[in-house]
Amino acid sequence: MRKVYRLSISLLFILIIYSLIFMFLMSLEGQTQNVNFPTAVYWVVETITTLGYGDIVFKTIPGYFFTVIVALSGLGILWAVVLPLGVTPSLERMIRAAPVSAPEKMADHIIITGYNPIAETLAERFSLLKIPFLIIERSEETTKAIFRKYPVLWGDPSRVEVLQKANIGSARLFIANEKDELNAEVILTIREISNIEIIALVDDFARSRFLRYAGASRIISPKTLLGTFIAMVTSPPMKNVFPGAIKLFGDLLLVELPIFPGAKLIGKRLEEKNLQDTGAAIVGIWERGVFHPSPGPEEVIRSNSVLMTVGSIEQLSAIRDLTIGTRKEGPQIILGYGDVGKRVSTVMADCGINPLIVDKRDLEDKAFAHISGDATEEETLRQAKIMDAVGVLIMLNQDSDAIYATLLAKNLNPNAFVVVRANHVKSAEKIYRAGADYVASLPIVASHMLAKIIQDEEVELDLLYEDLELKIFQVGKMSRLAGKTLHELDLSGRFGCKVVALEREGQALAVPDPKTRIFSGDILALIGSSMGVEAFSKAYDRRQTLKKRLANLR
CATH class of the missing domain: 3.40.50.720 (NAD(P)-binding Rossmann-like Domain)
Structure with missing residues (x-):
């Protein structure tokens, strides 16, 4: 309202000034019949609006110049004032009106x-x-x-x-x-x-x-699934149990194995004999939320990274022993006792672990160890003796709080294995930069569960990775893949994809050698980015059938 008032005063001022100049110039030209205020206002309005009826005109050079100035100022007022304040908002309201019906002919949606x-x-x-x-x-x-x-x-x-x-x-x-x-x-x-x-x-x-x-x-309850997964990943392993394992062919599984502080593999290269002796194959490494596919034999395993591994239960058990190492004694601390934190606590208790709970609310009626306080305050974390903790599980509702609590936890105890719940996918990268060792995203878990239901697949504790997918592909008789080796196909270079397993005549092979030749009837398990898998499908799968998806837990 104030802007409109100021605009009105400004336009009135311009009208008066132009009218006075008009009367002055008309008197100089001797057109005394036009030297009056009503005529001056009439001429200014018709000129400034560019109507220009031509019934009143100047006959001298100064008058011509003044006419041009008034006409140009009218155009300026039109573009700078009238359109932005009047026409443009109306058009924007029409264009940006919130849709109130489904797109035309939308069905089966x-x-x-x-x-x-x-x-x-x-x-x-x-x-x-x-x-x-x-x-x-x-x-x-x-x-x-x-x-x-x-x-x-x-x-x-x-x-x-x-x-x-x-x-x-x-x-x-x-x-x-x-x-x-x-x-x-x-x-x-x-x-x-x-x-x-x-x-x-x-x-x-x-x-x-x-x-x-x-x-x-x-x-379905994504928070329940997420809490269960986090608890099982961070708890001491149970024999032959791999949380989030995906079954490939035969007895082959695809799992992710966190590298805990003190693990025997820290500082080792992938070509190390004790790693090769396990028989499991490492097909990728997560480091602070960044996935490195097809790591070379000279790749060094660092603390708090996560290995994506393929193998049988026996092979995976052998390599998991190397990822855990000798874990020091110490408490597990859960920051936040909401829906996810409560589920994590329950599952850990079922595994024989009694974590310490830190929550703002008064939990005096609960039968477990707890501290009432703000998990984003250093004093509270010191009171919880976070310096002695083996693991810190940050299950807070706000990602900003989770990021700050991660910074505090890593500063007070750099050796603790810190697992964080992310409520927004885009927050995961910041949480990793804050020092988290493992981030699980609630939206990704929920979207995965629903996508599997929609595709008529079983909902399990499957591993899911952000922008990473698994495609199960059967090589047809006329496929252009048949007869070529993996090296010749160069799927990694062309699509950023990797064959992690192959099934031929009922026999399963984990991470086939680049010299392996592909034949019709073979079934390939291929991982890659969403775009990479889509490009591969367009190139080799005419039916565009994705039988199984691996997408997003990270």
């Missing part, structure tokens, strides 16, 4: 309620898999911010008309991705008009029965 880190990761994954989807978002501002990137509809998903505008009648699946109370309301509304399959995401399985009563077809 997946509907997601609520835009959050989980929905964002799902959207990226569905886009990659070319699965049609639509997000229903309650916030108009959020809808405007993302509608150019993802198909989105602004509205309340608990309203029948909004669901109908989302083409729920032709949708294949509905994902309830909001708070439990909102999910319940939405599910009840859906069941009034549709029998569509509904997957509801919950923080705690204890509340799942209420959503089932409302009509949810399936309940």
